[in-house]
Amino acid sequence: QVQLVESGGGLVQAGGSLRLSCVASGRTISTYRMGWFRQGPGKEREFVATISGSGQSISYADSVKGRFTISRDNAKNTVYLQMNSLNPEDTAVYYCATRPSNIGPYYSPGAYVWWGQGTQVTVSS
Numbered sequence: 754q755v756q757l758v759e760s761g762g763g764l765v766q767a768g769g770s771l772r773l774s775c776v777a778s779g780r781t782i783s784t785y786r787m788g789w790f791r792q793g794p795g796k797e798r799e800f801v802a803t804i805s806g807s808g809q810s811i812s813y814a815d816s817v818k819g820r821f822t823i824s825r826d827n828a829k830n831t832v833y834l835q836m837n838s839l840n841p842e843d844t845a846v847y848y849c850a851t852r853p854s855n856i857g858p859y860y861s862p863g864a865y866v867w868w869g870q871g872t873q874v875t876v877s878s
Contacts, residue, residue: 762872775849
């Protein structure tokens with residue numbers, strides 16, 4: 754079992770920045786792919802970004818490319834999401850997730866096994 758705890762969410766004005774953190778416990782996640790997803794009001798959960806265990810493979814949703822940066826510190830069992838140039842459309846609950854092996858496309862929520870409880874990000878206009 755892996756427990757994931759997100760933090761760093763909050764209220765920010767459009768154009769601002771936030772840095773989300775996701776700390777894992779229960780297992781060492783250094784070889785696990787990590788993902789960030791988000792779910793806005795009345796919307797389905799959607800892919801935001803993913804990073805491989807080594808950090809060599811990174812992908813982003815088109816909607817955040819160039820504004821968000823995913824990174825990880827395996828020594829701290831932590832993954833980060835730096836979010837810049839935020840806009841109201843980024844308002845959502847942000848979740849981190851992980852999986853011990855490849856069980857599906859990295860952009861699919863169903864391909865991840867363990868999830869955090871989420872952290873709210875609200876961007877005001």
